[in-house]
Every structure is written in structure tokens, then in C-alpha cells.
Amino acid sequence: MNAYNFAYLDEQTKRMIRRAILKGLAIPGYQVPFASREMPMPYGWGTGGVQVSAAVLTPEDTFKVIDQGADDTTNAVSIRSFFQRTAGVATTTATRDATVIQTRHRIPEEALGEGQILVYQVPIPEPLRFLEPRESETRKMHSLEEYGLMHVKLYEDISRHGHIATSYAYPVKVEGRYVMDPSPIPKFDNPKLGDMAAIQLFGAGREQRIYALPPYTQVVSLDFEDHPFEATKADHPCGMCGAQDSYLDELIIDDAGGRMFVCSDTDYCEARQAAGHKGKDAA
Amino acid sequence: MQADTLSGGFADPSIGSSHAFRAVMEAMARPGTVQEISGAVPPAPLSPAAGTVLLTLCDTETPVYLAGAADCEALRVWLAFHTGAPLVGPAECMFAVGTWDALVPLSSYPVGTSQYPDRSATLIVERPDLSATGAALTGPGIKDQAALSLPEVAAFQSNHALFPLGLDFIFTSGDCVAALPRTTKVS
Numbered sequence: 529m530n531a532y533n534f535a536y537l538d539e540q541t542k543r544m545i546r547r548a549i550l551k552g553l554a555i556p557g558y559q560v561p562f563a564s565r566e567m568p569m570p571y572g573w574g575t576g577g578v579q580v581s582a583a584v585l586t587p588e589d590t591f592k593v594i595d596q597g598a599d600d601t602t603n604a605v606s607i608r609s610f611f612q613r614t615a616g617v618a619t620t621t622a623t624r625d626a627t628v629i630q631t632r633h634r635i636p637e638e639a640l641g642e643g644q645i646l647v648y649q650v651p652i653p654e655p656l657r658f659l660e661p662r663e664s665e666t667r668k669m670h671s672l673e674e675y676g677l678m679h680v681k682l683y684e685d686i687s688r689h690g691h692i693a694t695s696y697a698y699p700v701k702v703e704g705r706y707v708m709d710p711s712p713i714p715k716f717d718n719p720k721l722g723d724m725a726a727i728q729l730f731g732a733g734r735e736q737r738i739y740a741l742p743p744y745t746q747v748v749s750l751d752f753e754d755h756p757f758e759a760t761k762a763d764h765p766c767g768m769c770g771a772q773d774s775y776l777d778e779l780i781i782d783d784a785g786g787r788m789f790v791c792s793d794t795d796y797c798e799a800r801q802a803a804g805h806k807g808k809d810a811a
Numbered sequence: 812m813q814a815d816t817l818s819g820g821f822a823d824p825s826i827g828s829s830h831a832f833r834a835v836m837e838a839m840a841r842p843g844t845v846q847e848i849s850g851a852v853p854p855a856p857l858s859p860a861a862g863t864v865l866l867t868l869c870d871t872e873t874p875v876y877l878a879g880a881a882d883c884e885a886l887r888v889w890l891a892f893h894t895g896a897p898l899v900g901p902a903e904c905m906f907a908v909g910t911w912d913a914l915v916p917l918s919s920y921p922v923g924t925s926q927y928p929d930r931s932a933t934l935i936v937e938r939p940d941l942s943a944t945g946a947a948l949t950g951p952g953i954k955d956q957a958a959l960s961l962p963e964v965a966a967f968q969s970n971h972a973l974f975p976l977g978l979d980f981i982f983t984s985g986d987c988v989a990a991l992p993r994t995t996k997v998s
């Protein structure tokens with residue numbers, strides 16, 4: 529006997545999660561309830577994503593974990609080593625080498641392919657929660673496609689700020705039916721959700737929900753004719769690799785308040801630098 | 812108890828079911844693709860693929876309907892031993908398994924409710940063969956268009972019209988598996 533079950537979870541729990549994943553794929557954007565298990569890490573550490581990863585991993589997989597785009601945060605490192613130990617999987621930081629990628633708050637810059645699965649850690653799966661705290665009511669709203677309030681909330685943004693100020697967890701509509709929370713990714717990443725070649729799975733541990741986007745699914749960010757959706761980012765090139773097209777973090781680099789903008793996707797940035805691309809702040 | 816009953820499970824349930832699930836998930840996520848699946852060896856008349864799907868997804872929490880020739884003593888005992896799944900009629904099942912002729916009419920199965928469309932049956936349909944030819948498929952999971960050798964077309968069109976309610980289908984033959992979720996448009 530091993531000290532652990534393969535990928536930590538017992539077989540009955542994995543079967544329950546696997547059934548939820550299949551129903552999620554069959555009803556894109558709909559939140560499937562599941563009985564979340566205690567994991568040996570706190571809820572804020574993505575226990576929903578961890579349970580989904582545990583249910584899909586095979587020993588032959590190569591696993592990558594990113595936290596806000598970075599592979600080297602405490603959270604990413606500990607989830608990666610958790611599955612290295614409990615599932616014996618190979619791990620990588622290279623997006624293109626990974627077969628399963630667990631992520632918190634980003635979609636990799638490099639386009640994902642058909643052999644890949646992207647698992648999102650989701651804190652609040654219900655896009656209507658801030659409008660309506662009661663689960664019984666939001667469930668009814670989804671069943672009746674009552675999404676008018678959601679548009680009202682976005683429109684309030686416009687009247688207050690002159691534009692839609694929501695910049696993370698920007699709501700999307702899937703295949704013209706369910707409004708879905710894409711997890712707190714920047715809205716810059718929203719256009720990558722649709723027509724992606726990879727399978728996308730979303731796990732919320734505390735809220736006990738799993739949802740999914742099959743490959744090549746139509747995903748539209750909510751907007752208005754006079755205020756179309758914009759995938760915005762800081763208007764700078766990356767200081768390290770010079771990329772014009774990547775999502776950037778703003779870093780304070782010295783005591784004098786000096787700043788630089790650098791790719792949030794560390795693998796993307798490092799690969800570009802290794803290929804000879806250089807930004808204005810690179811040594 | 813016969814030797815048949817005790818044998819035919821996964822050699823290593825944890826690893827075997829992880830591989831089998833990935834095949835089923837790829838099939839469900841990419842309608843029209845045919846995946847290899849193996850691990851279980853069920854008694855006749857079930858195919859290894861159908862037996863493997865049952866062992867991967869079923870347990871005491873999932874009522875199963877054995878349709879037609881699948882409802883035989885050897886299979887009942889085998890499924891009970893390996894999964895503990897309760898056997899029920901079509902109206903109460905979460906999974907059903909059998910040939911297309913034995914499974915129809917589709918109106919017998921739960922299609923979910925407007926608030927819980929996931930509470931719908933998944934039908935495991937045994938086929939003489941499976942190939943990416945025949946009926947044209949479009950919808951989520953399919954880049955432009957795909958094809959799959961379906962037993963008929965009209966029943967899947969009516970099922971698709973129920974969306975977001977509806978049944979989901981897993982097709983099995985030998986050691987191959989394919990799938991058709993309710994989202995797929997068939998023509």
C-alpha cells in the first residue's frame with residue numbers, strides 16, 4: 529500500500545468529482561454542485577482547483593502551476609510539490625510542455641493546444657452573488673436567464689466612471705446561455721476563454737462548485753453597443769523582454785519609487801529573454 | 812461466487828480509472844473523437860469499454876439501469892461486486908447501459924430540472940463499431956465540424972432541443988469510447 533491514495537483523494541471522491549466534470553462539460557458555464565473535501569491546505573490556496581486536478585491527473589501527466597502568472601510563489605510551489613509527491617507526476621514551468629496547468633488569476637500568454645487542460649482555482653463561482661446573496665435566488669435567475677441585473681450593474685459602472693470599471697472576474701456569457709464568472713483573471717485574458725483548443729475546468733472548493741468550458745466554446749464578455757468590451761492592459765512594453773502584447777505587473781524597483789512594467793507570465797517573459805528579446809529595463 | 816464476478820476489475824483501480832476517466836473526458840469534451848479505453852473485463856454481453864466506463868464512474872451513489880440483454884445475472888453480480896451501484900429502472904437511473912434498441916425510448920430517462928440540469932441520466936450505448944464518420948456534428952468541443960457513427964439522428968436532435976436539459980451519451984465498442992453531450996447539434 530502507498531502512504532497516499534493516488535493524487536491524495538480517495539476513489540469515491542474522485543468518481544464524484546469526475547461525474548461533476550462530465551456534466552459541467554455537457555452544460556458549459558453551468559455550475560455543478562459537488563461535495564468538496566477537506567484538503568491539507570487552507571481554502572484560499574485553491575482547494576477547488578486542487579480537487580479538480582486530483583480527479584484528472586494520470587501518472588503520465590506533466591503538471592504546471594501558476595499563481596498570478598508566476599510559477600515560483602509559495603502557493604504554486606506547494607501545489608506543484610503536492611502532486612509530485614501524491615501522484616508522481618512530472619512537473620514543469622514551461623507552458624508548452626505541460627499537459628495539465630492549474631492556475632490562479634491568469635491564463636498563460638502562449639496559446640494552449642489540444643493536448644492540454646487548464647484548471648482554474650475559483651474563490652466565488654457565482655457571478656450574480658454580489659447582486660443576490662441567496663443561492664436559491666441566483667439558481668432561479670440562472671434557470672430563467674434573468675441576467676438583466678447584471679447588465680444594470682455594468683451600466684452603473686459606465687455612468688459612474690465613464691467606462692466599465694470591472695477589471696477582474698469580468699462576467700461572460702457561454703454559448704448564449706449561462707452567465708459565468710471566469711475567476712479573478714484580468715479582463716485582458718477574457719478573449720482567450722472562447723475558442724480555446726484546451727479543455728478549461730473551474731473548481732471552487734469552499735463554494736462546492738465545478739464548471740467547465742469544452743474546447744472551441746463560444747464565450748462572450750458582457751458589454752453594451754455603445755460601450756463595447758475592451759481587453760485592457762497597462763500601456764507599456766515589458767521592461768524585461770519588450771513584449772507589447774502581454775499582461776503586465778507594475779513593480780516598484782527602488783526606494784526612490786522607481787517603477788517598471790514586467791510580464792505577469794514569468795515563463796513567457798523568460799522564454800522571450802532567452803530568445804534574445806530585451807526590454808529597456810533589462811540589465 | 813463465480814470467478815467471473817471477482818475478476819475483470821482494474822488491475823490497479825486508482826491508476827486504471829485515472830486513464831479511463833481521461834479517455835471519457837476527452838470524448839465528452841470533443842464530440843466526434845474516438846478514444847481508446849481499457850482496464851475492465853466485464854462478463855458478456857458488455858464490451859470492455861462499457862465495463863470500464865461503469866467501473867470508472869459508478870458506485871453506491873449512482874443508480875444504474877441495465878437495459879435489455881445487459882440485464883443478466885452475470886452482469887448484475889459483477890456490477891454489484893465491483894461498484895455496489897443500486898439497480899433501478901430507467902426513470903430513476905443516473906447511468907443506463909445497453910444497446911440502442913434496448914435503451915430507447917429516450918423519454919423514459921431523467922433530463923434534469925431547470926435549476927439542476929446536471930441531474931440527468933448518462934446513457935452508455937453499446938455499438939457494433941465506432942468511427943468518426945456519418946452524422947455531422949457541430950457545437951461546443953468541435954472546431955468546425957465533426958462526424959460520428961450514430962445509431963440515428965432524430966432522437967439526438969430532439970434531445971439537443973431540450974438544452975440546457977437533456978441526456979448525455981457515451982458510446983462504447985470493443986475498447987473504444989466516444990461521446991455526445993446534449994450541446995451537440997446533429998444533422
Ligand SMILES: [Zn+2]
Pocket residue numbers: 766767768769770771774790791796797798800
Ligand atoms: Zn516580459
